[in-house]
Amino acid sequence: MNFNTLTFTFPLGYPETDHGIMHYCFRVFDAGTEVHSTPHGEFLGIVFNLHNEFSYRIKDLFEGSIARNQYNFVYVPQSSFEITVQKGSHAVFCIEFTPAYLKLVSANFPMLRQFLCKVEQKIPSIMNDIHFNITPEMREKINDVLHTRFNGPLREDFLKIKAVDILIRCLEHSQRHFHTGLHKADIEKIKHVHTRLLSDIRNACTVGLLADEAGIDERKLERGFKILYGATVYHFLLNERMKKAVALLRDTLAPIDQIAFSVGYNKVRGFSDTFKRRYGYTPAMLRKKDD
Numbered sequence: 001m002n003f004n005t006l007t008f009t010f011p012l013g014y015p016e017t018d019h020g021i022m023h024y025c026f027r028v029f030d031a032g033t034e035v036h037s038t039p040h041g042e043f044l045g046i047v048f049n050l051h052n053e054f055s056y057r058i059k060d061l062f063e064g065s066i067a068r069n070q071y072n073f074v075y076v077p078q079s080s081f082e083i084t085v086q087k088g089s090h091a092v093f094c095i096e097f098t099p100a101y102l103k104l105v106s107a108n109f110p111m112l113r114q115f116l117c118k119v120e121q122k123i124p125s126i127m128n129d130i131h132f133n134i135t136p137e138m139r140e141k142i143n144d145v146l147h148t149r150f151n152g153p154l155r156e157d158f159l160k161i162k163a164v165d166i167l168i169r170c171l172e173h174s175q176r177h178f179h180t181g182l183h184k185a186d187i188e189k190i191k192h193v194h195t196r197l198l199s200d201i202r203n204a205c206t207v208g209l210l211a212d213e214a215g216i217d218e219r220k221l222e223r224g225f226k227i228l229y230g231a232t233v234y235h236f237l238l239n240e241r242m243k244k245a246v247a248l249l250r251d252t253l254a255p256i257d258q259i260a261f262s263v264g265y266n267k268v269r270g271f272s273d274t275f276k277r278r279y280g281y282t283p284a285m286l287r288k289k290d291d
Contacts, residue, residue, distance in 0.1 A: 002035060003027045003090070008145065010159035012101045020045075020101070020163055024146055026091040035083040043076045044119060045096040046170055048134055048142065053198075055084040058124060067194065067229075069134050071170065073112075073127035075119045093142050095163055109171045130187060132174050133229055141166045182224050189214040190224045193233070201240045202264040207233050237264075242278050245271070249286050256283050 003025035011019050048071040057063035058081045066072065099119055106112040115127040141162050150158045182190075192214050197203060210233065211218040225233050241263040248259045260271035260283075276282050281289070 002037065003092070006146075008159055010156055010163055012098065013160060018098050018100075020098070020160075021096040022145060022159070022163065023094045023096075024091070025094070026051075026089075028089045029085050029087055032084070032086045035085065037081060037083075040078075042078050043074065043094075043096060044099060044102070045074065045094055046071055046167070047074050048093040048138070050091040050093055050134075050139075050142070051089045052086060054086075054090060057082045057084075064126075066131050067198075070131035071134050071138070072131045073115055073170070073174070075115070075126075076124050077122050093146075095166060097167070105167070105171070109175055111175055112171060128174065129184070130182075130228060132170075135169065135173060138166060138169055138173075141169070182227065186216060186220060186224055187228070189216040190221060190228055193221060193225065194229060194236075197233070197237050198240065201237060201244060202262065203237070204264060238274070238278075241265075242275065245275060245283065246279075246286070249283055259283070 004027055006024040008022040008024075009019055010022070047066070049066045049068060051068055053065060053067045055063070055065040058076055099116065102112065102116060106116055111127060115125065118125045145159060145162050148155065148158055193210050193216075196210065196213070205213075207222060208218050211221045214221065216224075222232060225231075225236070229236055231239065245259055245263045248254055248262065249256075252259075254262075256272075257268045260266075260268045263271070265271035265274070272282050272284075275286075279286070
């Protein structure tokens with residue numbers, strides 16, 4: 001059972017660096033499953049997880065998981081891999097570059113130079129142990145690629161510009177957040193809190209209770225959570241609640257009071273006020289707009 005895939009090829013602009021490739025892989029799974037694949041060659045580039053979290057295992061090399069809205073630079077020699085997905089929508093966007101091209105841009109990015117040293121030795125690796133958060137600007141550029149209507153030479157130039165733009169944004173963002181000051185054990189505890197929040201967005205636990213449950217200092221949790229996920233615990237949970245509410249308002253006929261309860265609000269007034277502060281209109285107004 002494989003993903004549906006769109007592929008975009010673009011010139012890198014240097015004779016010795018050949019061309020780059022973008023892949024958009026997507027599918028809605030009716031149940032949790034494992035996806036197996038054996039690429040035709042090695043992979044070097046950026047992987048963006050646009051939808052739900054998934055786990056990965058590269059045969060005999062390394063394994064891990066990547067949360068929704070995260071990215072990392074990845075190098076994998078030719079090898080089979082497994083991806084374990086849960087029920088729901090999954091989408092991954094990848095940009096492949098050649099080692100020669102990345103070497104050209106690595107002068108200003110020490111962590112990229114370190115990563116390319118492993119690539120030269122054919123050592124499978126990710127650039128950083130912590131996956132980074134996809135910024136709104138990166139999302140916008142990815143959407144530009146997926147919805148382009150250009151054809152011919154103009155399309156190639158457009159894709160090249162977008163790919164380089166995304167690459168530089170990722171490198172600058174990654175370099176800026178490279179030194180987190182967090183110990184690996186603390187990172188795992190913070191990831192536990194992140195998973196806990198996503199498992200039930202109705203959860204009304206305070207930061208203090210979440211910190212106690214994870215076995216981490218409250219201030220360290222708040223600081224580390226913002227480093228890893230780009231928002232405080234409160235704002236992260238609020239964002240997830242509002243996104244879920246928008247989806248339910250648009251995709252179901254559930255009453256607004258029921259939607260409010262399902263995203264953690266006991267009173268419709270509180271839900272509506274929060275929703276309006278966030279989007280500029282009430283839940284009822286959103287439904288009218290979509291009708």
